[in-house]
Amino acid sequence: MSALAKNYNRKNIAFKKGKGSFLYSTNGNKYLDFVQGIAVNSLGHANPFLIKAINKQAKKLWHVSNAFIIPEGEKLAKRLVKKTFADFVIFQNSGTEATEAAIKVARRFFYSIGKPKKNRILCIKNSFHGRTLAAIYASGSKKMTEGFGPKVDGFDHFEFGNHKELKKSITKRTAAIMVETIMGEGGIKVIPDWCLRELRKICNKKKILLILDEVQCGIGRSGNFFAFEKSKVKPDIVPIAKGIGGGFPLGAVLMNKKVASGMIAGTHGSTFGGNPLAMSVGNAVLDQIFKKGFLKNVQNLSGYFNYELNKIKKKFPKVIKEVRGVGFLIGLQLFNDQKKFIQKLMDNKLLTIRAAENVIRILPPLTVTKKEINLAIKIIKKVCASYK
Numbered sequence: 001m002s003a004l005a006k007n008y009n010r011k012n013i014a015f016k017k018g019k020g021s022f023l024y025s026t027n028g029n030k031y032l033d034f035v036q037g038i039a040v041n042s043l044g045h046a047n048p049f050l051i052k053a054i055n056k057q058a059k060k061l062w063h064v065s066n067a068f069i070i071p072e073g074e075k076l077a078k079r080l081v082k083k084t085f086a087d088f089v090i091f092q093n094s095g096t097e098a099t100e101a102a103i104k105v106a107r108r109f110f111y112s113i114g115k116p117k118k119n120r121i122l123c124i125k126n127s128f129h130g131r132t133l134a135a136i137y138a139s140g141s142k143k144m145t146e147g148f149g150p151k152v153d154g155f156d157h158f159e160f161g162n163h164k165e166l167k168k169s170i171t172k173r174t175a176a177i178m179v180e181t182i183m184g185e186g187g188i189k190v191i192p193d194w195c196l197r198e199l200r201k202i203c204n205k206k207k208i209l210l211i212l213d214e215v216q217c218g219i220g221r222s223g224n225f226f227a228f229e230k231s232k233v234k235p236d237i238v239p240i241a242k243g244i245g246g247g248f249p250l251g252a253v254l255m256n257k258k259v260a261s262g263m264i265a266g267t268h269g270s271t272f273g274g275n276p277l278a279m280s281v282g283n284a285v286l287d288q289i290f291k292k293g294f295l296k297n298v299q300n301l302s303g304y305f306n307y308e309l310n311k312i313k314k315k316f317p318k319v320i321k322e323v324r325g326v327g328f329l330i331g332l333q334l335f336n337d338q339k340k341f342i343q344k345l346m347d348n349k350l351l352t353i354r355a356a357e358n359v360i361r362i363l364p365p366l367t368v369t370k371k372e373i374n375l376a377i378k379i380i381k382k383v384c385a386s387y388k
């Protein structure tokens with residue numbers, strides 16, 4: 001019997017090694033892994049560049065604490081700032097810490113300009129910002145918060161797509177709107193570019209901050225470094241995690257100069273956040289993603305994948321309701337419960353993972369090949385055909 005608490009409903013399978021897009025189970029099977037640790041292993045399993053970077057750093061220095069200057073972190077922060085809207089970065093170890101830090105940065109900004117009562121965050125109902133106490137109450141999900149009272153105050157909610165409700169929910173006390181650019185756990189629901197621009201306009205007009213949670217959709221997964229980039233919108237605060245560590249626990253909150261002014265010495269901290277080991281991996285991930293043509297390739301191959309999935313949808317209109325997503329953040333929405341479908345894909349050696357609204361999430365590594373995509377298409381087709 002497992003000594004692990006029962007807070008997960010795990011599949012009865014374990015893996016002994018991974019390589020690129022594939023996982024090898026302890027009982028001798030090879031799987032095409034289109035989960036990749038839930039959009040974490042952006043460069044696939046056992047990526048030789050990452051192995052080299054972490055080994056090199058591991059022999060030199062693991063941890064020193066933020067009481068001292070960490071050159072690897074200075075470098076990673078500079079690179080993130082150079083490539084994005086941001087002026088400053090705080091490193092964390094996970095997505096939920098990054099969203100918590102984002103909330104703290106927003107509140108602290110208004111406090112620092114003499115508006116301490118402007119501290120409420122407006123979020124989408126049933127969104128996902130992580131599992132710490134503030135993050136679950138930010139999600140506005142009954143399921144995630146049940147039994148964890150007292151309620152963490154300071155969050156208001158509107159329904160995805162309900163613009164009237166959104167505008168009505170902004171009060172004098174609203175400090176920021178925080179949304180996932182693409183809702184991951186919520187079922188790969190994309191906020192269209194025109195909506196992002198509208199959000200920015202509303203925030204400007206009301207003099208509040210825009211927080212775009214890119215923990216799942218960021219770091220190249222959408223085909224751009226950030227999913228909001230093609231909308232040309234500049235957010236104020238962006239939490240990131242998952243893909244930036246390529247499998248090593250790493251999160252961060254990116255922010256512009258204006259809001260960073262509130263985060264003076266002593267306002268936030270993390271023992272592990274930004275340690276040399278994590279920073280060296282983060283830098284190695286960026287080395288790859290910033291390579292010329294890397295994101296273009298993600299755009300091309302994900303475009304091909306999307307096209308083929310839509311062909312499957314047309315061929316099986318009673319099985320697949322919708323193909324959702326951007327880049328390699330893909331959702332196949334079924335008409336019926338998706339659990340059996342996911343199991344059948346797994347029986348055919350393709351790993352995928354669920355999301356809300358009967359959606360199957362398909363998350364290849366950004367390094368996936370066309371041949372591997374074709375293999376996945378073949379398996380998905382076969383499983384669709386079994387429903388006839």
Ligand SMILES: *Cc1c(COP(=O)(O)O)cnc(C)c1O
Nearest residue numbers: 094095096128129130184215216
């Ligand atoms: C996964 C996720 C988080 C939480 O990240 P953890 O590393 O699990 O804490 C937060 N926001 C979004 C959008 C996510 O997908």
